Amino acid sequence: MRILGIDPGSLVTGYGVIEKDGNYLRHVIHGEIKPQKGSLLSAVLISIYRQLSALIKETTPDAIAIENIFYGKNVRSLIRQAQVRGLVIFTCADQGVALFEYSPPEVKQAVVGYGRAEKRQVQIMVKTILKLSTLPPADAADALAVAVCHANFGKEQPI
Amino acid sequence: MRILGIDPGSLVTGYGVIEKDGNYLRHVIHGEIKPQKGSLLSAVLISIYRQLSALIKETTPDAIAIENIFYGKNVRSLIRQAQVRGLVIFTCADQGVALFEYSPPEVKQAVVGYGRAEKRQVQIMVKTILKLSTLPPADAADALAVAVCHANFGKEQPI
Numbered sequence: 001m002r003i004l005g006i007d008p009g010s011l012v013t014g015y016g017v018i019e020k021d022g023n024y025l026r027h028v029i030h031g032e033i034k035p036q037k038g039s040l041l042s043a044v045l046i047s048i049y050r051q052l053s054a055l056i057k058e059t060t061p062d063a064i065a066i067e068n069i070f071y072g073k074n075v076r077s078l079i080r081q082a083q084v085r086g087l088v089i090f091t092c093a094d095q096g097v098a099l100f101e102y103s104p105p106e107v108k109q110a111v112v113g114y115g116r117a118e119k120r121q122v123q124i125m126v127k128t129i130l131k132l133s134t135l136p137p138a139d140a141a142d143a144l145a146v147a148v149c150h151a152n153f154g155k156e157q158p159i
Numbered sequence: 160m161r162i163l164g165i166d167p168g169s170l171v172t173g174y175g176v177i178e179k180d181g182n183y184l185r186h187v188i189h190g191e192i193k194p195q196k197g198s199l200l201s202a203v204l205i206s207i208y209r210q211l212s213a214l215i216k217e218t219t220p221d222a223i224a225i226e227n228i229f230y231g232k233n234v235r236s237l238i239r240q241a242q243v244r245g246l247v248i249f250t251c252a253d254q255g256v257a258l259f260e261y262s263p264p265e266v267k268q269a270v271v272g273y274g275r276a277e278k279r280q281v282q283i284m285v286k287t288i289l290k291l292s293t294l295p296p297a298d299a300a301d302a303l304a305v306a307v308c309h310a311n312f313g314k315e316q317p318i
Contacts, residue, residue, distance in 0.1 A: 041248060045245060045252060085238075086242025090208060092201065093205050094208075
């Protein structure tokens, strides 16, 4: 089973694809979608839609996993992130792939074994679990982590 | 000039189209997009995208106006509304129509003449300004109000 993890952010949207074969997890690809600085919000959303649709078409995931929004942010950044997240959820549905949601503690629990782990610990554990040669950038690591989380927990109720 | 106003909500998305001819404002259409209760979020977003795209194609607005999000809400409802709003902004951009944003006090100022007016006053003033025979439902009235606001203020910087 191929899983695409997405970490939608107000500035950067991370993505990571893994392949689950029995208990074995294999890294396929990861990266970050970074709209040009100073772009209009509408241009940012169009750009994320295009890049994410192309990624889904290329990598043909069986499932997509995404994190809940973390409530501790300031309100402006929360709104901006939620706007991007709405577009990301639409894009996945538009491509006809089922989408599953996990909370940040569930994701951290799945990769680090501790629900309140630091970002850096997530990067290191993702590198170890997926046998990467270098540390993935933070947003791509979060995306790979939520994909690993879905590979392990396998929720059945899509959003 | 034809203006589409949109009021994206976590449950109901109101819309209203008006025509501006010099200082004269004419009502074209208004209504509400109400996704089926209990639908998955992904189904809600797909449904809003389809209905809104069809509305834009049918009514061919020259500009679209939308309200800022009101910060006073609880966080869950704020996130849900912002997710819908992100999808609505994408849909307008996808249809190639410029989108302009107004704050709730700007909209109330434009239709009631008082930035802290109640919802009911907005409905009554929208009915009066656009010579409607009945009071429009609250979310459609808010959408017509933001269209009237754009007709009067005419911001030049799209989002």
